[in-house]
Amino acid sequence: MPALPAQYQPGEVEQRRYEQWVAAGHFRADAESDKPSFSIVIPPPNVTGSLHIGHAFEHTLMDALTRRRRMQGFEALWLPGMDHAGIATQNLVERQLATEGLSRHDLGRDKFVERVWQWKAESGGAILDQMRRLGNSVDWDRERFTMDEGLSRAVHTIFKRLYDDGLIYRAERIINWCPRCLTALSDIEVEHTDDEGELVSIRYGDGENAIVVATTRAETMLGDTAVAVHPTDERYLHLIGTEVELPLTDRRIPIVADEHVDPAFGTGAVKVTPAHDPNDFEIGQRHNLPSFTVMDERGVITVSGPFEGLDRYEARPAIVAALREQGRIASEKRPYVHAVGHCSRCKTTVEPRLSLQWFVKTAPLAAAAGDAVRDGRVRIEPADMAKRYFAWVDNMHDWCISRQLWWGHRIPVWYGPNGEVVCVGPDEEPPGSSADGWRQDEDVLDTWFSSALWPFSTLGWPDRTVDLAKFYPTSVLVTGYDILFFWVARMMMFGLYAMDGRQPFDVVALHGMVRDQYGKKMSKSFGNVVDPLDWIGRFGADATRFTLARGANPGQDVPISEEWCQGSRNFCNKLWNATRFALLNGAHVDGDLPDVDALSTVDRWILSRLQHVIAEVDRQFEAYEFAKVCDVLYHFAWDDVCDWYVELSKPVLAAGGQAAAVRRRVLGHVLDQLLRLLHPVMPFVTDELWIALTGAGGPDGTVMIQPWPADQPRLVNDAAEAEVAMLQRVVTEIRRFRSDQGLRPAQRVAARIDGLAEAGVAAHEGLIRSLARLDDPGADFRASATLAVTAAVTVALDTRGSIDVAAERARLEKDRAAAEKELAQARARLSNPAFVEKAPEAVVNKIRDRLAAAEADLARIAAALEALSA
RNA sequence: GGGCGCGUAGCUCAGUGGGAGAGCACUCGCCUUACAAGCGAGGGGUCGCAGGUUCGAAACCUGCCGCGCCCACCA
Numbered sequence: 001m002p003a004l005p006a007q008y009q010p011g012e013v014e015q016r017r018y019e020q021w022v023a024a025g026h027f028r029a030d031a032e033s034d035k036p037s038f039s040i041v042i043p044p045p046n047v048t049g050s051l052h053i054g055h056a057f058e059h060t061l062m063d064a065l066t067r068r069r070r071m072q073g074f075e076a077l078w079l080p081g082m083d084h085a086g087i088a089t090q091n092l093v094e095r096q097l098a099t100e101g102l103s104r105h106d107l108g109r110d111k112f113v114e115r116v117w118q119w120k121a122e123s124g125g126a127i128l129d130q131m132r133r134l135g136n137s138v139d140w141d142r143e144r145f146t147m148d149e150g151l152s153r154a155v156h157t158i159f160k161r162l163y164d165d166g167l168i169y170r171a172e173r174i175i176n177w178c179p180r181c182l183t184a185l186s187d188i189e190v191e192h193t194d195d196e197g198e199l200v201s202i203r204y205g206d207g208e209n210a211i212v213v214a215t216t217r218a219e220t221m222l223g224d225t226a227v228a229v230h231p232t233d234e235r236y237l238h239l240i241g242t243e244v245e246l247p248l249t250d251r252r253i254p255i256v257a258d259e260h261v262d263p264a265f266g267t268g269a270v271k272v273t274p275a276h277d278p279n280d281f282e283i284g285q286r287h288n289l290p291s292f293t294v295m296d297e298r299g300v301i302t303v304s305g306p307f308e309g310l311d312r313y314e315a316r317p318a319i320v321a322a323l324r325e326q327g328r329i330a331s332e333k334r335p336y337v338h339a340v341g342h343c344s345r346c347k348t349t350v351e352p353r354l355s356l357q358w359f360v361k362t363a364p365l366a367a368a369a370g371d372a373v374r375d376g377r378v379r380i381e382p383a384d385m386a387k388r389y390f391a392w393v394d395n396m397h398d399w400c401i402s403r404q405l406w407w408g409h410r411i412p413v414w415y416g417p418n419g420e421v422v423c424v425g426p427d428e429e430p431p432g433s434s435a436d437g438w439r440q441d442e443d444v445l446d447t448w449f450s451s452a453l454w455p456f457s458t459l460g461w462p463d464r465t466v467d468l469a470k471f472y473p474t475s476v477l478v479t480g481y482d483i484l485f486f487w488v489a490r491m492m493m494f495g496l497y498a499m500d501g502r503q504p505f506d507v508v509a510l511h512g513m514v515r516d517q518y519g520k521k522m523s524k525s526f527g528n529v530v531d532p533l534d535w536i537g538r539f540g541a542d543a544t545r546f547t548l549a550r551g552a553n554p555g556q557d558v559p560i561s562e563e564w565c566q567g568s569r570n571f572c573n574k575l576w577n578a579t580r581f582a583l584l585n586g587a588h589v590d591g592d593l594p595d596v597d598a599l600s601t602v603d604r605w606i607l608s609r610l611q612h613v614i615a616e617v618d619r620q621f622e623a624y625e626f627a628k629v630c631d632v633l634y635h636f637a638w639d640d641v642c643d644w645y646v647e648l649s650k651p652v653l654a655a656g657g658q659a660a661a662v663r664r665r666v667l668g669h670v671l672d673q674l675l676r677l678l679h680p681v682m683p684f685v686t687d688e689l690w691i692a693l694t695g696a697g698g699p700d701g702t703v704m705i706q707p708w709p710a711d712q713p714r715l716v717n718d719a720a721e722a723e724v725a726m727l728q729r730v731v732t733e734i735r736r737f738r739s740d741q742g743l744r745p746a747q748r749v750a751a752r753i754d755g756l757a758e759a760g761v762a763a764h765e766g767l768i769r770s771l772a773r774l775d776d777p778g779a780d781f782r783a784s785a786t787l788a789v790t791a792a793v794t795v796a797l798d799t800r801g802s803i804d805v806a807a808e809r810a811r812l813e814k815d816r817a818a819a820e821k822e823l824a825q826a827r828a829r830l831s832n833p834a835f836v837e838k839a840p841e842a843v844v845n846k847i848r849d850r851l852a853a854a855e856a857d858l859a860r861i862a863a864a865l866e867a868l869s870a
Numbered sequence: 871g872g873g874c875g876c877g878u879a880g881c882u883c884a885g886u887g888g889g890a891g892a893g894c895a896c897u898c899g900c901c902u903u904a905c906a907a908g909c910g911a912g913g914g915g916u917c918g919c920a921g922g923u924u925c926g927a928a929a930c931c932u933g934c935c936g937c938g939c940c941c942a943c944c945a
Contacts, residue, residue, distance in 0.1 A: 006905070174943090192942075199945085215945060228945095262944055270945050278943045339942075352943080384874075388940065391873065395941085481940090517882060517894090519938095550893080551883085555875095557939095559882050563894060570907040581904035627884075631892070646904075732911085738899095739911040745900050773902075822889080829888095834925035843888050843926095850889065 004583065004692060008576035010540025014684045017702075018132055024699035026070075027137045029077035031470040038074035039471035040066060041455050042138065043479045043487070044146065046085035047120050048092050051130040053522070054480070054514045056532035057548040057558060061511060061626055062478045063136050064549060064680035068621060069475075070137070071676065071708040077471050078137060079458055081144035082124055086447035087181055087345045090407040093119050109406050116407050120145075133533060135541050135683045137704070142467075144458040146450040147409070154457035155409045155450050156426040158498055163413075163423040167361045168401075170413075170421075174281040175400050177353035178343040179299035179312075183404040184357050186446060187397055188485050190341040190350050199336040200320055201267060203328045204253075205244030211236065211255065212330040214266030216338060217276075218323070219315040221246070222303045223294035224253055226272040228283055231257035233268050247328050248305075248319065256287045267330075275354045291354055299351050312351070358402040358411060358443070362493070366393045369492035372503050378492065380508045381624050382555040385481055392485045393492075401446045408444030415439055426462075452490035455504035462498075477505040480513060481555060509624045510555050514548070517561030535565055542682035543569035549681050550634075552626035571634060572685045575678070578642050579671055579689040585653045587668040589694050594662055596715065600652075601763070603666045604720035606645045609636065610673055611715045617677055618711060626681075633678055641670060644728065651770045668693060673709045726790075727764045730756075733789040734772040740811060741785075741803050748775040750798035752783070758792035786867035791856040794863070805868055812861050812868070819857040826851035 021027060029039075040062050045055055062078060070076035093116050094104055104112045124145070131138065144151060162168040176185040197216040204211050204227060211227055224246055229236040236255070243252040253272075260283060261270050274284030275291040284291060294303045299312040306322070307315050323329055341350040370393040372378045373386055380386040402411060414422045414430050417437030424430055432438035450457070455474050459467040473495075479488065488508055495504030515521055516528040523529065535544040546568040551558040596604060613636045620628040645667070652663045671693055679686040683704065690696070690703035743749060751774040756762045769776070774797070783796040785803045826847050829835050836844055 004904095007907070008905095188941095213945080217945080260944085265944060272945095277945080279945075280943090282943080336945095338944085341943095387874065391941070485941090515882095519882070553884075556883085561882085561894085564882085566907075567894065570905090573905065573907050577905035577908085579904085584904070631884080635892085642905085643909085647909095735910060736912085740898095742899075745910060746902050825889090829926080832925060835888095836925085838925050839888070846888075 004576065004580045006577070006580070008540070008573045008685060010542065010572070010684065011537070013688045014133070014135065014536075014541050017684050017687050018135060020699070021137065021702065021704060022140065024702070026702065026705055027078075027139050028141060029075055029139050029471070031075075031466040033075040033470075035073060035075040037077070037470050037475075038066070038069035039077040039079070039474045040476060040478065041079045041458055041474055042081060043477075043483070044081045044083035044144075044451065044454065045127055046088055047082050047124050047127070047145075048085050048088045049123070050126055051532060053530045053532050053535075053548075053560070055130075056134055056544060057514050057552070058478060058480065058511065059131065059134050059136050060545040060548045060681070061509070061552060061624075063134070063545075063683070064626065064629075065476065065478070065621075066137055067680040067683060067704060068708060070704065071679070071706060073707070075470070077139055077142070079142045079144065079471075080128075080131065080136070080138035080140065081454075081458060082127060082146070083447065083451055084120070084145065084147040084408065086403060086405055086408040086444065087183065088447075089116060089120070090405050091181065091345060093407075104406065112406050130533065133536050133541060134545070137683070142458070146447075146454070146457075150460070151450060151453070151457045152409055153426050154453050154461050155445065156412050157462045158453060158494065159412055159445070159449075160423055160425045161498075162360065167365065168358060169361060170356065170358050172354060172356045173359070173400075174275075174278045174352050174354050175357050176341060176350045177297070177355070178346065178348055179297065179351050180346050180348040181343060181405075182297055184353075184355065184400050184402060185343060185350065186400050186448070189344045191344050191347075192339045192341055194337050195340040197336050197338055197340070198333040199266070200333040201330040202247070202271075202323055203330045204246060204271075209239065209242060209244055211239060211244060211269050212267045213269045213271040215271055216336060217273075217316070218319045219301065219307075219312055220273040220276045220294065221271055221319065222249065222301070222307065223273045223275050223292040224271045225274060225284065225289040225292060226253050226287065227255045228258040228261050228270045228272050229255065229268060230261040230263040231259065233261075233263045235263075235268060247323055247326060254287075254289075256283070256289075258283050258286060276352055278352050281352075281354065293354060295351065295353075297353070357400050358413075358441075360399040360401055362396045362399050365493035365497055366396045366489070368496045368501070369393050369489055372492060372496060378503045378506065378508065381510065385484065385510050385555055388481070389484055389489065393489050396489075399446075399490075401449050402441075402443040403446055404442070405444050408447065409450055411441040411443050411445060413441045415441070448486055448490055451487055452494040453498070455491055455495055456499055472499065473503050474505045476507040476509050478509045478511065481510045482513065484510065507624075511552060512555060512557035514558045514560060517559050517564070519557065519559055530560065530562075535562075539565050539569040540572060540684070542572050542685045546571060546630060546682055549626045550630040554624050571638070572682065574638060574642060575675075575682075575685060575689060578637070578646060579675075579693055581646060582667050582671055583692060585649075585664065585667075587664045587671065587693070589665075589668040589672045591665065593665065593669055596717075599662065599666065600659065601720050601723050602645070602648050602652075602767075603662065604715075604717045605724040606640065606666070606670055607715045608717040608721055609640050610670060610709075611712055614673070614677065614709045615711050615713075630681060633674070633681075637674055637678070641674065644724075645670065647771055648767055651767060676703055676706055676709050679703050723760060723764075726759050726761050727768060730759070730761065730768055730789050730793055731771045734768075734774065734787065734795055737785075737787050737795075737797075737808070738772070740807060741799070743799060745773065748773055749800075750775045752796040754794050754796070755790070755792035759790055786864070788860045788864035788867065791860045794867070809865065809868055812864055816858065816861045816865075819854050819861065823851060823854035823858065826854060 045051060066076050066078040176190045178185055199214050199216055200218055201212050201214045204213060213227055239255045240257045243254050246253050260279060272280045272283050274281045274289055275293040294301060295312060296302050301307045301310045301315045307318060310318060343350055370390060373380060373389060380389060412424045414424055416432060422431045430438060456472055459465060459472055461468055491504045520528060532544060543565055547560055547565040551560055613632055616632045617629050649663050649667060653660050675686040675690045687703045691701055753765060756765055782798055784799045785797045787795045789795060829847050
């Protein structure tokens, strides 16, 4: 076998390994398999742009889950795909067109959509390539896109079904309108920020009948159709039912009483503009008020007169100025901070607008979505997040699903010449031709409408496919808490509805957002954005993945930094070199492991530690505690295996013989198991090393399809762990002394060790001497320092020179103070009758042990001080 | 306005009823033939503040201070 280089070089390894995995077909899931199924559908990234570090993070978690299940013998499917991202993509292509001096209208609908498809072909390929670079073990044969023919048919099918069930309807409502994107938006596509506005008070009417209203949106007054006051407001009782003149117009409007008005705010009187404010719309409904639309879809005033053609922000000061001229400004405008909605895509201030749109009646669907979590069919991790989920599904408004865009699934409704409205099913012909006056609805559906079908549309629904039978419900949904409402809740609604009450996933594992090392959001303007490809190129995909997974505490945001990624890269290299050492020393994994009874204490110890690690990794994986999985494996690999087991093995291997033969076998086994455990998180380096270690070849010669390490409790060995712990303590204390005394580490020191038998580690004197770099006592040995390591163990060292007595004394005095404090604490607690009576026996015993340990420590320190004086 | 969460070492975070932890950073000493992307040793925290419950609180309860997020149609 070729010798491994001294440093791990990820680039070449990653490309080669990935190609071989794909070629061998190991990512492919077989729907006909007898194995239990495990399935994940990818949260489809938008075809706009490229994958950011947040995707890399999410994909790492999904890949780790999938790879582990695959090794555990599940038929594991991770289904890849992308989302057409309606508004985002259309905006992007429109911007491209703009650079050519064109608008979408210059191309026309068909040509424009063609252009978007063309763009998708280019952009989508880049995203898929990024997924390969990350090492994602996705089933490429099952890649899907929300605008695929099959998925479009699913959209069409469910639309028809909901329509027939009366759960989709068309209505004229106040909706959120983006005057830049020129489309309706759903409530959650609107982001609220606290903006500074100005509150002006305007006097309507004159004399006795005058009434003053306060508003931040003076320009809408042209569309006022009433003034509202609270029904019990003493100030205005006499005016209710009367009319006032609306300034700047020739209209008179009524004064109505409505509970909605807060008498304590402003003047207690509200102007009512049903066509441009959701509250006012409702007041209008209650009082049968007419609606006057005063702005067009771009936010430009349409009322004929001096303000016609002005933008809404030009109209506002113009109208205030005109009112002031008429002496109708009752009080100067004052700053007022209030929540204002913005388009989540382009940040333009949303204009509430009365218009005819399509809606999903959410009440029955949302109720089912809530119940599925409440009754435990779907588990949300971390559980706290379920509260947010309930808060949303229990208070959901109807969902506006029509968008005035061209890129998306077109609404399958046709309008006839005589006012007919026909929803056409997926296998039906349009009811008539355009020549006969029939036309299809111009609008397309909200992107999230098709996303909501993703867990079953990707598996072949509405057909009853074998994929659907095998892989639905999916096992777990891994996604960010930021799209709990956008996506998760809606998949629940549609999944339960379309799949006869069967939930789309059993578990929702929510993760946080990737942030920089100070917990700051990543943003281009702040310059702290990390490009996953950059890290993969410089540190490797495994290092990038490990850094991300290591920060993944459920539901918590994930801080990362380049320094930490360097640390992960170092960890990869550590594994590389540990395996390299093993191979240089003839470690192997073939043949059975010798019987436990035939093993040395050190072997039994590492196998016992390994068992704890396997059990812990399993436990943490089941809880989606990726950070803890990484932590456990990191410390086992670095501390236990590299710093101790390998070091303890060096003398044994050097000595050769039967002991060395056994050690080679056990070392090979430990690395084999470790590489398997790490493989889900760091697939590349573990596979490369596993192949080198085992000499495996051929398409199946990869760790990714080896059995997951089994938890074998019989290998747990407390005695061996205690014995090695004592060994470690002795070695560490001798090293401490050497370091404190400035004895050069490379310098061997003659020493005599006493008391190892009493400490139960007599058999390990050779190892202790080796690791602490002590020579055997020579003929010329003369003790010049005596170190008490434990109550029993003393080490007489020939330091070939004087030692720093004062420093060692100070050290010992410090130790003594700590031991005395410990002793006093333990005594105080044990002499407290309430404690001894009420505390669990195990705790009391623990304190007793601690007391004994403190006493032993004091004895040791006393002996050391005495030796120091001599 | 409503809801949720967080304040633990210089930084980022684990720990949630019985001896204060990790990574990185820091100090000292080392190229000890797997690895300087390394090895050994070490320093560092009245666990935001104040009360309470308990034999025992970083953890549970209450209040306060500070920070963050989500939801929301008060003009």
